[in-house]
Amino acid sequence: MKRFQFNWYQICCLALICLVFFFQKKVPDFERRKCFCKSKKSGNTYDFCYENPRNKESVGKKFDCSLLDSLERLGIINETARLPSLRSIINNEPDLVFISSTTNDHLDLSLKSLYSIRKFYPRHKYILNGMNISASYSEKLPKNDKYFEFRVFNTSLYPEFVSNWSTYNFKAIVMAEMLQEFPAVWWIDAHIGVIKPNIIRNLYADIRSERLTTDYATVVGATETNHSNFAVLNSKLLKFFPTSSLELLKRRTQIQSGIIFLARTRYTMKLFKWWVLCSLTENCMNPPGSQVKCIFERNWCKYQANCFRYDQSVLNLLLLNNFSEIHKYYSAKLSSSFIRND
Known part of the structure; x- marks a missing residue:
C-alpha cells in the first residue's frame, strides 16, 4: 500500500x-x-x-478581565468620550504630533530620525518615549528644541513582560498613551528617516480624496512589506483573533508598523482595544515558538517563513479582518517619502 x-x-x-x-x-x-x-x-x-x-x-x-483597568486608564473604552471626526482632525495640520520610542542602543538612530523630521517640520511637537534610558545616554537629547519632549515610559503600570522590548508589547501601549492627549499622532520608528517634504499635507490630501468614509481605516500605514501576512504568521495568534480566510492572508502583504498615522476616532479606539489587550497578554503578542528571524526559501506570500512580526502581525490581522483590501489602510503615495537607516 x-x-x-x-x-x-x-x-x-x-x-x-x-x-x-x-x-x-x-x-x-x-x-x-x-x-x-x-x-x-x-x-x-x-x-x-x-x-x-x-x-x-x-x-x-x-482576554483576562484584570486588563480592563488598563483599558479604562488609557481611555480606550470610555463610552462617554466625545471623539473628533476625521474631517476635523485633518483640518488642523499643526496639531499632528510625531511620536517614537528608543532604548540606549537605538538612541543615535532615534536622533537621526528626529533630525530628518526637523528638516521639514521644525515646529511640530515630537515626543520621544524612553525605554530605561540611562543618564549618560540622556545627555545626548536635544537641549534647544522647545518642540521636543522626552518622556520615560512607566513600565510599572504594566505586566513585567512588557519590558521585554524585543517582543514589542510596549508599542501599542505607548501609542494609546499618546492618543489620550492628541487627536492625531504619527508614529515613526527609530530607524526611519524622512527624505521628502509635505508628508502631512500629502497624507491629509489622500484622506480627503476618498478616506473620509467608514469604508477606510483611520489607521494608515505609509510603507508595506514584500511578504504576506501568512508568511510571518504564528498560527497560535488565531486563538485570539480568528481569521475567516487563509487565502486572504496569503494574498495581502503587510503594512509596516514602523510608520503609522493614527487618528483618535471610534474605529481607532475599537482597534486599540484588541491591540492593547494582546500587548498585555504574553501568549498573544508573543505566541509560543515566535522568533523574528525569517527563512524565506520560496514564494514570500504562499509559504510560511517560520517567523513572527509581533505587533506588526497583530495589527495587520486586525486591519485585514475589518478591511479585506490593503489600500483601505495603506497610502502608497507616501512610501517614497521615507528611508530606512541602519
Whole structure:
C-alpha cells in the first residue's frame, strides 16, 4: 500500500485550516456570556472575546478581565468620550504630533530620525518615549528644541513582560498613551528617516480624496512589506483573533508598523482595544515558538517563513479582518517619502 507523506509546510497548513474551522464553529449564547467583563469603576460590561467582523460565529479566546483597568486608564473604552471626526482632525495640520520610542542602543538612530523630521517640520511637537534610558545616554537629547519632549515610559503600570522590548508589547501601549492627549499622532520608528517634504499635507490630501468614509481605516500605514501576512504568521495568534480566510492572508502583504498615522476616532479606539489587550497578554503578542528571524526559501506570500512580526502581525490581522483590501489602510503615495537607516 502506498503511504502518504507530508512535508512541514503541508502539516502547518493543515494545522492552520483546523484552527480556522474550529474558531468558525457556532458559539452557544451561554458561552458568549462568559466573554464579558464587568468594570469595578463604572459597572459597565465589556466583551473580551474578539469576534471576527466577517463571521460573527468566529470568536477568539477571552482576554483576562484584570486588563480592563488598563483599558479604562488609557481611555480606550470610555463610552462617554466625545471623539473628533476625521474631517476635523485633518483640518488642523499643526496639531499632528510625531511620536517614537528608543532604548540606549537605538538612541543615535532615534536622533537621526528626529533630525530628518526637523528638516521639514521644525515646529511640530515630537515626543520621544524612553525605554530605561540611562543618564549618560540622556545627555545626548536635544537641549534647544522647545518642540521636543522626552518622556520615560512607566513600565510599572504594566505586566513585567512588557519590558521585554524585543517582543514589542510596549508599542501599542505607548501609542494609546499618546492618543489620550492628541487627536492625531504619527508614529515613526527609530530607524526611519524622512527624505521628502509635505508628508502631512500629502497624507491629509489622500484622506480627503476618498478616506473620509467608514469604508477606510483611520489607521494608515505609509510603507508595506514584500511578504504576506501568512508568511510571518504564528498560527497560535488565531486563538485570539480568528481569521475567516487563509487565502486572504496569503494574498495581502503587510503594512509596516514602523510608520503609522493614527487618528483618535471610534474605529481607532475599537482597534486599540484588541491591540492593547494582546500587548498585555504574553501568549498573544508573543505566541509560543515566535522568533523574528525569517527563512524565506520560496514564494514570500504562499509559504510560511517560520517567523513572527509581533505587533506588526497583530495589527495587520486586525486591519485585514475589518478591511479585506490593503489600500483601505495603506497610502502608497507616501512610501517614497521615507528611508530606512541602519
